Amino acid sequence: MGIFSEAPIQMDSDDPPLQTSFEALLCNTQAFFETCTAAVQECELPVIDLGILSHGSPDEVRRCKRDIALAASEWGFFQVVNHRIGGDLLSRMISEQVKAFRQPFDKKSKESLSDFPIESYRWGTPTATSLHQFSWSEAYHVPLSETSRVRDTNSMLRTTMEEYSRVVSEIAWVLVEALVEDLGGDVSYFETNCTSKTCYLRLNRYPLCPISSGGVFGLTPHTDSDFMTVVYQDHVGGLQLKKDGRWVTVKPNPETLVVNIGDLFEAWSNGLYKSVEHCVVANPNTERFSIAYFFCPSYDSVIESCTKPPIYRKFSFREFREKVQEDVRKTGTKVGLRRFLA
Numbered sequence: 001m002g003i004f005s006e007a008p009i010q011m012d013s014d015d016p017p018l019q020t021s022f023e024a025l026l027c028n029t030q031a032f033f034e035t036c037t038a039a040v041q042e043c044e045l046p047v048i049d050l051g052i053l054s055h056g057s058p059d060e061v062r063r064c065k066r067d068i069a070l071a072a073s074e075w076g077f078f079q080v081v082n083h084r085i086g087g088d089l090l091s092r093m094i095s096e097q098v099k100a101f102r103q104p105f106d107k108k109s110k111e112s113l114s115d116f117p118i119e120s121y122r123w124g125t126p127t128a129t130s131l132h133q134f135s136w137s138e139a140y141h142v143p144l145s146e147t148s149r150v151r152d153t154n155s156m157l158r159t160t161m162e163e164y165s166r167v168v169s170e171i172a173w174v175l176v177e178a179l180v181e182d183l184g185g186d187v188s189y190f191e192t193n194c195t196s197k198t199c200y201l202r203l204n205r206y207p208l209c210p211i212s213s214g215g216v217f218g219l220t221p222h223t224d225s226d227f228m229t230v231v232y233q234d235h236v237g238g239l240q241l242k243k244d245g246r247w248v249t250v251k252p253n254p255e256t257l258v259v260n261i262g263d264l265f266e267a268w269s270n271g272l273y274k275s276v277e278h279c280v281v282a283n284p285n286t287e288r289f290s291i292a293y294f295f296c297p298s299y300d301s302v303i304e305s306c307t308k309p310p311i312y313r314k315f316s317f318r319e320f321r322e323k324v325q326e327d328v329r330k331t332g333t334k335v336g337l338r339r340f341l342a
């Protein structure tokens, strides 16, 4: 039997040529299907009720903040409920996102989406040298400093992205403050270095993947190069994270947002909050959408551990990104924080 589904699946002309790239990498890749199909358990992430932070008693608020810090150190991942992003805003954002992807591939890859930088549109993994490094997905990775430059012709996309980012950033701030406070740190460092213009919004689309054996990544295992990521995922599922050395799958719940700690918070907290490896597994039956908000500092910001002795030496965000990009270019793989051990 071939590796592609026997019933020919009509790949959309809007889809990037993922299958062609996949086939080109197939001959370089040994033992791909043997290593990627292990059964994975489903997990329920810790749940944080954000409503408590605004309406709870002082005791409840204290306990909720402690729970956030515990989840960040034990899991590196948690989900939030009562997050105040209205269903209406979410459905408008998703509908604009779907429209942005429902365009001919040629247009998406050759013309910028309104006025976003042309390199905002990404698909597959251009640096992959084997299938283990290949992501079956497409994305718009937009610096939020750029949203206000979007042309009027697509103003619904611009205004919706701005509105969505504003609300998600408020959520991110509440969580960052709780995490900083629990460590006895100084939130003014974040206020100085992280602004609405230093963050990113990534619209992800995972087209259905007709590889009959499964085991293909929608997004390969990685940690995020930011302080914190807030993800909205639809009902399809496929997000997995590493817990105690094993991959577990996150049960999708469109009512919640999934939050994860990034590399910079791990360094800043001196290893207390964990930047955990995660990935998305491609789906053979249906496409999947998600939206990731990356809470980042400006490039010149210096990240330094808030306690001593530090596990990681201090570094600028620019230096961190350049090292990550250099490693990915040379080897196809991010090394990340291990490059910055003290």
Ligand SMILES: O=C(O)CCC(=O)C(=O)O
Pocket: 202, 204, 219, 224, 231, 233, 239, 278, 280, 289, 290, 291, 292
């Ligand atoms: O699509 C998802 O659920 C996760 C996305 C993600 O990990 C990322 O964009 O860094």
Ligand SMILES: [Fe+2]
Pocket: 222, 223, 224, 229, 278
């Ligand atoms: Fe991620």
